Amino acid sequence: MQRALRIAHLYPDHMNIYGDRGNIIALTQRCRWRGIAVEVVGVQPGAAVAWASFDLVFFGGGQDSGQALIAADFVRRHGAELCAAIADGLPMLAICGGYQLLGHYFQTHTGERLAGIGAIDAHTIGGDRRMIGDIAITIDGDVLGGGEPLVAVGFENHSGQTYLGDGVRPLGRVIAGHGNNGSDGSEGAVVHHAYGCYLHGSLLPKNPRFTDHLLSLALMHAGGDGALAPLDDHREDAARAVMLERLQPPERPARRWWPIRRS
Ligand code: GLN
Numbered sequence: 001m002q003r004a005l006r007i008a009h010l011y012p013d014h015m016n017i018y019g020d021r022g023n024i025i026a027l028t029q030r031c032r033w034r035g036i037a038v039e040v041v042g043v044q045p046g047a048a049v050a051w052a053s054f055d056l057v058f059f060g061g062g063q064d065s066g067q068a069l070i071a072a073d074f075v076r077r078h079g080a081e082l083c084a085a086i087a088d089g090l091p092m093l094a095i096c097g098g099y100q101l102l103g104h105y106f107q108t109h110t111g112e113r114l115a116g117i118g119a120i121d122a123h124t125i126g127g128d129r130r131m132i133g134d135i136a137i138t139i140d141g142d143v144l145g146g147g148e149p150l151v152a153v154g155f156e157n158h159s160g161q162t163y164l165g166d167g168v169r170p171l172g173r174v175i176a177g178h179g180n181n182g183s184d185g186s187e188g189a190v191v192h193h194a195y196g197c198y199l200h201g202s203l204l205p206k207n208p209r210f211t212d213h214l215l216s217l218a219l220m221h222a223g224g225d226g227a228l229a230p231l232d233d234h235r236e237d238a239a240r241a242v243m244l245e246r247l248q249p250p251e252r253p254a255r256r257w258w259p260i261r262r263s
Contacts, residue, residue: 004039005038005219007054008056011074015097057094059101089193094194095203102117104121107125107126121165122163124161129182154198169191206239
């Protein structure tokens with residue numbers, strides 16, 4: 001029998017904003033619906049972590065002040081080992097403030113520089129402009145293990161502008177909203193099986209295909225074949241369709257830039 005999936009939730013009390021905990025709920029609930037045992041371990045400041053005992057890592061977003069409280073602990077205590085685990089294929093999802101700390105550094109709008117662990121070749125510069133609102137991106141199918149591109153929706157709220165190094169693959173392309181930096185059309189980053197992005201909202205309840213891709217990777221990491229029984233996602237699909245309808249550019253009402261399926 002497959003052992004319980006183990007999910008590490010980094011700094012859940014400091015880095016949980018705009019419903020990011022909903023991502024943990026989506027992961028665990030979709031496991032339970034399928035009879036897959038799952039265990040979530042919160043990683044608090046000062047805690048040691050045996051990364052080899054985990055199948056998936058989640059790191060939510062937080063305000064600059066929350067990031068400042070945990071950044072040094074994250075880098076010193078976990079940086080080298082988590083980078084090695086990611087390079088070894090450990091699946092991870094990091095949102096906004098957590099994503100920024102996977103890069104080389106986050107420089108706040110007051111000029112303070114918080115070092116990150118450098119798992120992603122990227123850096124973030126805090127600006128005066130907040131990039132806030134609903135966001136839609138296109139994610140290539142191969143990023144999600146194959147199939148059609150996914151149009152994913154979420155909610156972003158950040159002043160940090162993230163710039164990816166040459167050769168770093170963005171998670172997706174912005175079709176409505178701001179994304180990594182509001183200028184180059186990229187959103188998020190993918191390195192091995194680690195995903196960083198600005199989509200709160202929460203990302204995983206709204207985009208169950210992404211959730212299942214992470215669960216599939218986690219199951220394979222735990223020694224399984226990654227196969228998942230299908231679930232009925234018609235409510236999630238309908239909710240996403242409503243948001244995409246709302247984000248439709250007004251100047252092009254006759255043309256849709258996403259496939260809408262209504263059930
Ligand atoms: N403090 C960061 C920024 O504003 C991250 C914000 C967040 O996680 N929502 O860029």
